[in-house]
Amino acid sequence: LDPVEFKRQGYMIIDFLSDYYARFHEYPVLSQVEPGYLARHLSSSAPREGEPLENLLEGVTKFIIPGLTHWQSPGFFGYFPSSLSAASVLGESLSAGFSVVSFNWQSAPAATELEHLVMDWLARAMGLPEHFLFSGSGGGVILGSTCEAIVCTLVAVRDKVLAERGRISLEKLVVYCSDQTHCSLQKAARIVGINPNNVRVLRTTMETAMGLSPTLLRETIEADVDSGHIPLYLCATIGTTSTTAVDPVLPLCKIAKEYGIWVHVDAAYAGATLICPEYRGFAAGIEFANSFSFNAHKWFLCPPVGCCCLWVKDREAFTRSLSMEADYLRNAPSDSKRVIDYKDWQIPLGRRFNSLRVWLVLSSYGIEGLQNHIRNHVRLAKIFEGLVEEDERFKVVSPRYFALVCFRLLHPCLAKRANGHATENGQSVSNIRCAERGHSFSNGHAGDKVHSVSNGHSGKSCYSTSNGHTAANSHA
Ligand code: PLP
Numbered sequence: 001l002d003p004v005e006f007k008r009q010g011y012m013i014i015d016f017l018s019d020y021y022a023r024f025h026e027y028p029v030l031s032q033v034e035p036g037y038l039a040r041h042l043s044s045s046a047p048r049e050g051e052p053l054e055n056l057l058e059g060v061t062k063f064i065i066p067g068l069t070h071w072q073s074p075g076f077f078g079y080f081p082s083s084l085s086a087a088s089v090l091g092e093s094l095s096a097g098f099s100v101v102s103f104n105w106q107s108a109p110a111a112t113e114l115e116h117l118v119m120d121w122l123a124r125a126m127g128l129p130e131h132f133l134f135s136g137s138g139g140g141v142i143l144g145s146t147c148e149a150i151v152c153t154l155v156a157v158r159d160k161v162l163a164e165r166g167r168i169s170l171e172k173l174v175v176y177c178s179d180q181t182h183c184s185l186q187k188a189a190r191i192v193g194i195n196p197n198n199v200r201v202l203r204t205t206m207e208t209a210m211g212l213s214p215t216l217l218r219e220t221i222e223a224d225v226d227s228g229h230i231p232l233y234l235c236a237t238i239g240t241t242s243t244t245a246v247d248p249v250l251p252l253c254k255i256a257k258e259y260g261i262w263v264h265v266d267a268a269y270a271g272a273t274l275i276c277p278e279y280r281g282f283a284a285g286i287e288f289a290n291s292f293s294f295n296a297h298k299w300f301l302c303p304p305v306g307c308c309c310l311w312v313k314d315r316e317a318f319t320r321s322l323s324m325e326a327d328y329l330r331n332a333p334s335d336s337k338r339v340i341d342y343k344d345w346q347i348p349l350g351r352r353f354n355s356l357r358v359w360l361v362l363s364s365y366g367i368e369g370l371q372n373h374i375r376n377h378v379r380l381a382k383i384f385e386g387l388v389e390e391d392e393r394f395k396v397v398s399p400r401y402f403a404l405v406c407f408r409l410l411h412p413c414l415a416k417r418a419n420g421h422a423t424e425n426g427q428s429v430s431n432i433r434c435a436e437r438g439h440s441f442s443n444g445h446a447g448d449k450v451h452s453v454s455n456g457h458s459g460k461s462c463y464s465t466s467n468g469h470t471a472a473n474s475h476a
Contacts, residue, residue: 009053016057017089020065021072029075033067080241080269081403083373085301087364091357092304101350105339106331108353115142115355116340118362123311125367126274129287132311134340138318140311141345142296142354146268147184148347149293149310152322154192154233156312157262157290159321161232173232174198174224178212178247180240182266189233198229209399210245212236218255231259236289238282239270243398243406246270250285263289268308270402272299273378275370282401290314299403301361301373307354319344377403 041063071082102108102115119140120133132138143149158173170193177185179201189199200220204210221231234256236247249265256263265286271294273279286292293310296302312318323344333339343349365373381403388394388407398406 012053012057016060024070024073025075027065027068027070027073029070029073029078031067031069038063038067080298081377082297082303082305083299083301084303085361085365087360088302088304088357091302091360094360095353095356098353100353102353103343103349103351104329104331104341105333111353111355112340112342114353114359115140115342118355118359119309119311121362122309122358125362125370126271127277127280127283128274128292128311129313131287131313132292134315136313137315138311138313139315139340139345140309141342142358143293143308143310143346144306145184145308146182146266146293146295147188149291149308150185150188150235150264150266151191152310152346153262153264153291153312153318154188154194155321156318157233158192158194160317161230161260165230168230171195171198172228172230174200174229175232176200176202176217176220176234176261178202178204178210178237178240180204180210180212180242180245181235181237182241182268185235185266194232200224204245206398210240210243212247212252214248214251214255217252221255221259221261225259231256231261233262233264235264235266238265238267239273239402241269244270244400244402244404245398246282246401248285249283249289253285253288257288262291265289265292267292268295269298269404270294271309272296272370273374273402275300275367276374279374279402291318296358296361299374299377300370301365302357307358309358322346324349374403381405 042059069078070076071078072084100108100111102111105112116134116139119142120135123133123140130136132140134140143152154175158170161173162168162170173194175185175189175194175198177199181201186196186199186201190196202212202216202220204212217234224231234252236249236252238246238249240246249263253263255261265283267274267283270279270282271292274283274294283292291310291312293308294300295305295308297305297307300307323341329343334341342351362370381400385396385400385405385407388396388405393410394407395410396405396407400406
């Protein structure tokens with residue numbers, strides 16, 4: 001790597017991205033390309049000779065940008081937010097620039113110790129119980145995704161139970177969730193060898209505001225125990241994907257404790273709000289959970305994707321199944337047991353310098369800056385919710401706890417008129433979803449009668465955007 005050339009090209013990339021950020025609101029939020037478009041523009045084999053970056057950036061402008069769905073656009077309301085910050089992008093650049101591989105302490109002491117420190121900072125800032133910290137019995141790690149967090153915690157409890165109970169069949173192990181739990185739980189269960197028939201997907205209703213019913217959980221567990229099954233793991237959610245429903249963590253944990261069930265709390269989206277004390281009531285009972293995770297790349301200004309913060313209560317139990325040994329990895333600090341080797345907290349061996357962006361975001365915004373960010377999104381969502389409630393064409397269909405407003409059009413004929421509710425200052429309200437008349441909410445999986453949608457992902461939905469763009473119904 002030539003430092004002089006790196007500097008020249010680096011400035012070009014920063015200039016290029018700055019121009020993109022200044023203009024992305026001009027593009028249609030949803031890419032207009034057809035499948036396979038890129039092959040028509042780019043050669044089918046790699047070039048024999050290298051080309052200058054200037055030419056390649058022209059190609060990015062011509063061929064890549066049209067194929068982007070602009071997640072950072074103020075008109076983007078799809079899925080959950082991916083709120084980019086300069087601190088996060090620059091933190092990622094620093095991480096890429098150093099390119100250390102931090103599988104154990106010795107391979108990258110600063111990467112290991114910064115992650116350790118930042119995870120304790122965050123846990124304190126979010127009011128998590130002391131036992132989730134390294135100063136307690138637990139600790140935190142930055143993984144790529146919630147799905148990985150669930151796989152890793154499931155493996156830990158699976159092996160613990162198999163070790164404790166001797167030779168029992170995997171077929172007996174049962175996992176619990178609700179019909180609102182993210183589908184990553186089902187995938188994770190499959191990966192760790194749980195029989196798909198033993199994933200109990202408990203039905204939620206509007207009566208429990210789409211939260212998991214403790215009574216139903218108890219009844220299901222009792223039936224499982226009676227039939228010789230072994231209750232293993234419960235995934236409770238704070239802020240479900242479809243409606244941001246909140247499972248009642250405290251009563252669920254109490255029941256789980258009676259049966260020795262590991263409780264993982266998935267707060268992929270809404271976990272970010274715990275930085276604000278007024279939202280901590282949603283996590284009441286978290287002290288009884290075994291693990292907790294949230295995606296800092298969603299609403300916590302730490303994109304790009306790949307920044308899932310996981311804390312566990314018992315680091316010994318967690319790392320027992322995930323640790324890996326090899327002669328070439330042995331070293332004195334690891335043998336001394338005085339250091340964290342993050343290879344034992346994840347599936348792969350190698351890992352990036354994950355904590356730099358989180359550290360830069362936390363340090364440059366401060367806790368107050370992050371609180372302002374969350375509160376501002378919620379404030380905007382409340383304004384939007386008020387506008388929807390005032391408008392007789394629409395109905396808010398589930399409680400708004402955070403910055404997601406779920407609403408539906410009351411009469412499809414009025415769809416065309418459903419334009420023009422711009423939010424304050426052209427800023428994006430975190431997320432807006434609209435359900436089609438008569439459709440009930442569930443998990444947004446194909447086949448369910450759900451339109452948990454925003455920017456153009458549903459066939460028959462409409463929504464208003466923050467900057468006056470109307471993205472309504474183009475696919476109807
Ligand atoms: N859990 C919840 C509540 C989510 O909303 C999502 C995705 O939006 C996920 C899990 C999946 O997260 P990941 O892509 O990090 O596995």
